[in-house]
Amino acid sequence: MIRLKYHLPGTAPGLLSSDHFECSEKSVISLFQYDAESVFEGEFDSFEELLERYDPTKVNWINIDGLGDLELMRKLGERFNLHALALEDVLNTTQRPKFEHYDENFFIVTEMLYFSPEEELLFEQLSLFLGTGYVITFQEESGQDVFDSVRRRLRSGKGFARTRKADYLTYALLDAVMDQFFPVLEVLGDGIEDLENALLERPSKNTLRELHECKRLLLQVRRASWPQREVLSSLMRDDTGRIERETQIFLRDCYDHITQIIDIVESYRDLTSGLMDLYLSSVGARTNEIMRVLTVVSTIFIPLTFIAGVYGMNFDTDSPFNMPELKFKYGYIAFWCLALTMGVGMYLFMRRRKWL
């Protein structure tokens, strides 16, 4: 189902409070600091330790795992000029992806989509602030994300990743998020193909349930991907200089990816909505086939049973008018002739109507 987290009606806007959210675990603060020459990685226990290490001449990627520590957020907000409304959106984890342009920084909300180690599909909100010299990311849950590849590339120092500014890091993170959509879509696509075969071969109630599940999942992926395109489009068209021209070319590539993702999602939606019709038609066809057999058997044998019933009646044959047929020498044979004639006649009639 569509998750809904909202701050309680009646609370003040921009008021940070997580007690009505269920994220009580401690936040984990980590810093990834680099320039072309050096890389530093570390986890910190407190905001103050982080600040000591912070170096505005390098690229600082501050990552917060878990949204439970409001005090930390307040401090971050103060130090880096993060707008109160934006911080509220960080906590309110059912935001749709969006891009917001503040004076001091950009605020981006996006949706990570990935398979957990248990092969479960997870949706997790990623909130990102891009300022001069820093990228601050907020993740809902600690322990897993889709950025290991980005970290590996930064550590290795190969390619030009380390020589770029925070805007390129932002691109790299968004690109990593987009890239995760493809394996998810592939699994969905395989699922749809399986469903198709199942529907045509042996439509069952279970297929219906899976089909509905699949449609709901697609709806969710769709909700996560459409607004993502707007986000990227806004970043691409940025003219404040916060995004360098070279990075914009990379963002265009990323934009192409999300366009392709949306394209595939829409195609899948088209396919699955056709599948519901297919199910109906397939079930209708099966019912028709079954009815045909029932009708053929009933139509042939019910009249015959009546005839047999007639000659099973006990009318007193002393009266010459009462069932004289029973006494005919060839009565039984005549009965079978009649029965066969009727049966074959019915059969031919139905054959002509193409029911067999």
Place this chain on the structure above:
Amino acid sequence: MIRLKYHLPGTAPGLLSSDHFECSEKSVISLFQYDAESVFEGEFDSFEELLERYDPTKVNWINIDGLGDLELMRKLGERFNLHALALEDVLNTTQRPKFEHYDENFFIVTEMLYFSPEEELLFEQLSLFLGTGYVITFQEESGQDVFDSVRRRLRSGKGFARTRKADYLTYALLDAVMDQFFPVLEVLGDGIEDLENALLERPSKNTLRELHECKRLLLQVRRASWPQREVLSSLMRDDTGRIERETQIFLRDCYDHITQIIDIVESYRDLTSGLMDLYLSSVGARTNEIMRVLTVVSTIFIPLTFIAGVYGMNFDTDSPFNMPELKFKYGYIAFWCLALTMGVGMYLFMRRRKWL
């Protein structure tokens, strides 16, 4: 059903008359007056008393509960330059949400959505005039609204609410209205999920009725939310200076909320329209299953019954041609062999066709 209140065809435009509306109760006038230092709250019996207390140097929130008192409205209109057509729209409580820009003030119509203490979902029109130093709101019914939280915040004086102008109050009121949509949507979402399970488990006529009810409710929420977005968008893009820049950032947040609401409403509509198909498919599948059993039983036993009927006939066995089988020593056993062969044959035939 969609409510329709319209002024009778043929009445002059801008003519205030409530006798053809059913709101005859007395209007309740209340004033909430504040600036950074002080707050005043009070109810008044007459417009004149209100005017005495009115202080243009503070923010004056005049709230009218109940639309029965036309005289009062005329006086308000005169004093605060409320346009006659706008006042007519206040009375005509089936307006769609809209924003209108008059020289002296802004006129906003919006739709409040909330659960009454009896857990009933209510739709109530809120009409709002925003002028220099005042906000005038009109509510259909007295006694309940969604603004208690706004009042609490103003009374407490915490935060910056009291230090802002009337435009911020307008934002706060609109935000309170938007916030009420979320719990309503949550209840709807739970309802849809219940329906889904019911449809897949045991589709009944009642489920159908509830599903239809749910669709109608969504249609109503949709009608209330879509135009709301335009209203907020117009306010955000206002360039007359009546809305301060700082407030516009807050309105953008509010705009995000309504976008999210519309997003969810559309997803729900998608889901429910899929549910109708699901119902059809589910019923079709059940009918198919039932028919299969009927067909299997009929197809096996109807021919057998015919055979039994044949040997129940009373043909005169004096003729050697008449039912000699009856006199065979193993006739009965042969009959059962035939019957079993036929039954098993049918069973295998249907098994091969995957009906069992």
Place this chain on the structure above:
Amino acid sequence: MIRLKYHLPGTAPGLLSSDHFECSEKSVISLFQYDAESVFEGEFDSFEELLERYDPTKVNWINIDGLGDLELMRKLGERFNLHALALEDVLNTTQRPKFEHYDENFFIVTEMLYFSPEEELLFEQLSLFLGTGYVITFQEESGQDVFDSVRRRLRSGKGFARTRKADYLTYALLDAVMDQFFPVLEVLGDGIEDLENALLERPSKNTLRELHECKRLLLQVRRASWPQREVLSSLMRDDTGRIERETQIFLRDCYDHITQIIDIVESYRDLTSGLMDLYLSSVGARTNEIMRVLTVVSTIFIPLTFIAGVYGMNFDTDSPFNMPELKFKYGYIAFWCLALTMGVGMYLFMRRRKWL
């Protein structure tokens, strides 16, 4: 059905001829002339008499009922510079609402919708020319229109109606047309609600017919209302000065009304298209229910009938292999035990499958 009146392919454009239209009745010419001080109302037999009375310093509302008098139209066209193509559109009464901007005047086609005294819903084309000092309206049929209220207001002289120019009269007429949509929509809405209940309670073929009728009617109302919005929008945005600024505020109100009408029409269309699905589902559910009963009864009794038929066979019991059961002391009781066991077994089987 959608009415189609078109001038025969091959006739010259702008050629006035009504012989292939079925409106042969005499046109009725009436004049409503007013300024702030005076009002004059009158019917005229000929165009010349009208011209004598015509006074360009006042507002002249010339109304033509019935489109049969081509000579009159030609004279009007000449005197008031009405474009030949516009006059052709007046005659061709299946125009969609439109606004056309000529040098000398505005040409507006709109669709009146009202209940006749016989409670029948009528669609009637209203063609209107707005020039300096005059409004000329053409109605299809004489005797009834929706403008009595406008006339009453002009006669009474209350309000500001009489102090305004022809552009305000145009607004007043258009507003009267719009206002007539609401009662029509209300009747339609009640009809839809009745249909809903009928569908859920006892769907019959008649409900289907009414539903279809309702959909067709909505389609017609829709065709009449959508282009109306464009007409009003064009009038509102007019910058030739023919529409005064003050009138444009009133037109905005009128535009809101038509927006609301379209909104309701679309909601109704949504509802009715959902109703067709509801019908299908409801019928499917009923068929399912009926089939269940048939299947239960057949499945229980057909096998039992076969058993009874078996013991009704006449095999010669002289052979000890032929139906020895018949001679058993408790054979009959054993038969009933068997029958009851089978029946109850079937019943439990079906119960487990939730068919009862």
Place this chain on the structure above:
Amino acid sequence: MIRLKYHLPGTAPGLLSSDHFECSEKSVISLFQYDAESVFEGEFDSFEELLERYDPTKVNWINIDGLGDLELMRKLGERFNLHALALEDVLNTTQRPKFEHYDENFFIVTEMLYFSPEEELLFEQLSLFLGTGYVITFQEESGQDVFDSVRRRLRSGKGFARTRKADYLTYALLDAVMDQFFPVLEVLGDGIEDLENALLERPSKNTLRELHECKRLLLQVRRASWPQREVLSSLMRDDTGRIERETQIFLRDCYDHITQIIDIVESYRDLTSGLMDLYLSSVGARTNEIMRVLTVVSTIFIPLTFIAGVYGMNFDTDSPFNMPELKFKYGYIAFWCLALTMGVGMYLFMRRRKWL
């Protein structure tokens, strides 16, 4: 079915070749030359004869019937600067209507729609070049077109048709094409109404076929009409001076017609798509009705038949436990009482469930 004519993949663009088109008949060249004073009409055997007669000071309407003569087209192309790609489109008769703007002339492709003398609906491509002083039209088949009325008007010299330039002739031809849509739509509308009644009264397989035929026809008319609007809109907005201002007013009228046509086509599509649902619902309702009768009869008589079968069994009544009922004095009457009770009970049960 949608016709597809395309030049074979791999042929050069702008290469004139009709051997893979099936139009091998000789082209017929005719000229209609006029100015305000004189009219000349004639057919020519060769392009050279035509050229002799051609007079650039008058309006020359050159009409080519049949597309078989490539040599002629090449010469025309050379003489009148017709672009090679445009000429290719002339031959390729499955173009969608379009407007193309070349330096020397305008190229318009449109679709004529008319009933042949055999009451068959024909679609025929009309290609038209409008240059200074000439209009060149290409028709697929000779012998019939929709322009007789235009010719009549030009011959008669009444109205202003002869006093205008080639741009007005273009308008007149396009208008004649549009006008032909109305009778076609009227026939279609009547057909839809017949289908509706048939569907509600007695839905048969034939109705289904006709309905599908009707949908396909509408699809074709739609494909012919939608792009036509763009064509007219481009002509109306032309600012090269090739279309005179006065003619643009006439084109606006023509544009209104095509808008109205599209409007009707869309309404018809709406109606027919609703009809498919209606068919399904109607068939569903009929099946339901039939099933009800089957169920009622079966449910009443199958149990009764079982009871009768029981008392037709031949258990040896020497044992007092075997069917003592048979020997009861009122056994037969008791049987009928039982049977009637069961039958009436079933009947009442089904009555209560509203199946009768």
Place this chain on the structure above:
Amino acid sequence: MIRLKYHLPGTAPGLLSSDHFECSEKSVISLFQYDAESVFEGEFDSFEELLERYDPTKVNWINIDGLGDLELMRKLGERFNLHALALEDVLNTTQRPKFEHYDENFFIVTEMLYFSPEEELLFEQLSLFLGTGYVITFQEESGQDVFDSVRRRLRSGKGFARTRKADYLTYALLDAVMDQFFPVLEVLGDGIEDLENALLERPSKNTLRELHECKRLLLQVRRASWPQREVLSSLMRDDTGRIERETQIFLRDCYDHITQIIDIVESYRDLTSGLMDLYLSSVGARTNEIMRVLTVVSTIFIPLTFIAGVYGMNFDTDSPFNMPELKFKYGYIAFWCLALTMGVGMYLFMRRRKWL
């Protein structure tokens, strides 16, 4: 199914690696070099040999068949300034058609659609770089493409193809790609027509499968054609001078083709989606017809069988109350009268309800 090839999440952008693509075969390099006077065609084993032959004063069409040779691509990229992201898109063969504008060249991705010699429909990505003096194309598989006609025309030197620059070659290639859509659509169209007839005549499960197959194919063609239009539109509107004005006229023709293709694809989609409904309706109608026969036969004979069963009961006729009918002289005849009356009555009843 929709193919999905994506670079593994976590690889760096613009990193050329084909090891996770399944295209391991050697790439084939060929050059087609021409100007107005001369043509050269040749295949090369290495990039260096190619470079030797490369002559910037002529038009060089470098074609790479097979995407396995990453080294080659890197060299090409370096020499001709092909952007790393573009080269990545070349490898990633499930791109949607797109146009990208780099400083040094244009990058176009398009989708070839053609029947293989084995009559199988193939989709193959064509990537094309257009720079000053060169066109570089990348094809997925070697051995077959749709460009033989282009090559033939270039070799022959007829027409103006050889006198133009690389931009015209690009047009010629794109046009060849578009032209291949038409025969594919024709085959699809024939398939749809066959399906229609099959659906109306004898709907079977196989028809359903084919219909679904057809829908899926259309979806794929649609995905390949829609973005193609944007590509052409971007090329047409190019203002960098890389596309000459004369070529833009040809591109407009190509744009018309793709518009026509999209038009046909949409019509086909419309038709096939109608066919699914048709199938449902057709099956529903057949089921209805079959049910009618079953109901008629059952309704007539089940009650009769009951009557016959009654007179087959063995009540002891010693009691005068027990089945005295059996002893009536005309009992049997009376039975038949009753049976015929009931049968004919039922028949008439059903006739009146229009079931026969």
